[in-house]
Amino acid sequence: MTRSSQPVRAHISEFDDNFERTLRRKRKVPEPSPPSSSSESKFEEKEEAEKDMEVDNRTIKELSASGLDNATPLCIQYPAAARGKTEEFELKSSLLHHIPKYHGLSMEDPNKHLKEFEVVCSSMTPVNVDGSILKMKAFPFSLLEKAKDWLYELAPGTVTSWESMKRAFLEKFFPTSRVILLRKRISGIQQEEGESFPTYYERFKSLVASCPHHQMKEELLLQYFYEGLLPIERQMLDASAGGALVDKTPTAAKTLISNRALNAQQYEGVGQRSNPRPHQVNEH
Known part of the structure; x- marks a missing residue:
């Protein structure tokens, strides 16, 4: 080995010692890891929530009513769909x-x-x-x-x-109070003077239809209708029945009343004469 190579070897060994000591020191102190994406997203969500709390100045009444048109009411719980049907669909x-x-x-x-x-x-x-x-x-x-x-x-x-x-x-x-009122009107119905049989029948049907949960049996409804007729109309209805209407079954009586109303409506006004026009003194 030459004389000039000895200083170079000394410098190399000194460099190696310093490098190893530095490396061991760095291994003991871990480098800070970059922030993860999850922590960043949580931080951003927190910032947005704080921002919303600062901007939202609505009153309690406004907050309670917000989204009322689009939100599904909490009172509704949908049942399972019937077999062969789906519960997943969009309202058109x-x-x-x-x-x-x-x-x-x-x-x-x-x-x-x-x-x-x-x-x-x-x-x-x-x-x-x-x-x-x-x-x-x-x-x-x-x-x-x-x-x-x-x-x-x-x-x-x-x-x-x-x-x-x-x-x-x-x-x-x-409510029940309204049902009771309509039940009284049904049971006390009366044909008015000058009211035709078809008009009275339609009025009775509309009254019954306005209270579908009246809980009255059909024979009782027919009895109310029959008793509310004018005497002359009641006699004519009995004549059409070939006797008293109450001797018929509810189905037969209902059919008879319906047919008589239809026939009377077809010929309503036929054969009726209008009031004569009063003669004036100088008419001729």
Whole structure:
């Protein structure tokens, strides 16, 4: 080995000692790891939540009413779909456009609303969709103002089927007091002087239809109709029956009344003479 190579070897050994000591020191102190994506996302969510809390200055009333038109009422719990049907579907805009609206006002007829609603839904329900679930999902869109407020104020789990939905709706907007009033009107119906038999019959049918849960038997309804007739009309109806109408079965009596009303309506006004025009002194 030459003399000039000895200083080089000394420098190399000194470098190696320093390098090893530095490496051992760095291994004892781990380098800081970069922030993970999960921690970053949590931090961002926290910032957004704090930002929303700062910006949202709505009152309690406004917060309670927000989303009322789109949120599903907590009172509704959908049942399992019938076999061969699906409960996963989208309410079409065409259906929502045609369903009737109910505001909960005293002059509105809740029974009529239910009938019209069921007719629209039945005619626009896809073949593979459970019709009862479709009605439960579409019914909130038919309610406005007071009626919608009532639905969203019901206790959670109140409605579990379409039948329970109708029952709760009628209990609210068609109370027992109204049923009692209509029952009295049905039982006390009277044909007015000058009122034709067809007109009286239609008025009676409309009154009965306005209270579908009157809980009156058919023979009792026919008795009320018969007793409310004018004496001359009652005699004519008995003559058509070939005796007393009450001796007929309810089905036969109902058919007889319906046929007589139809025939009288066809020939109503035929053979009746109008009042003669008064003669004037200088007419001739």
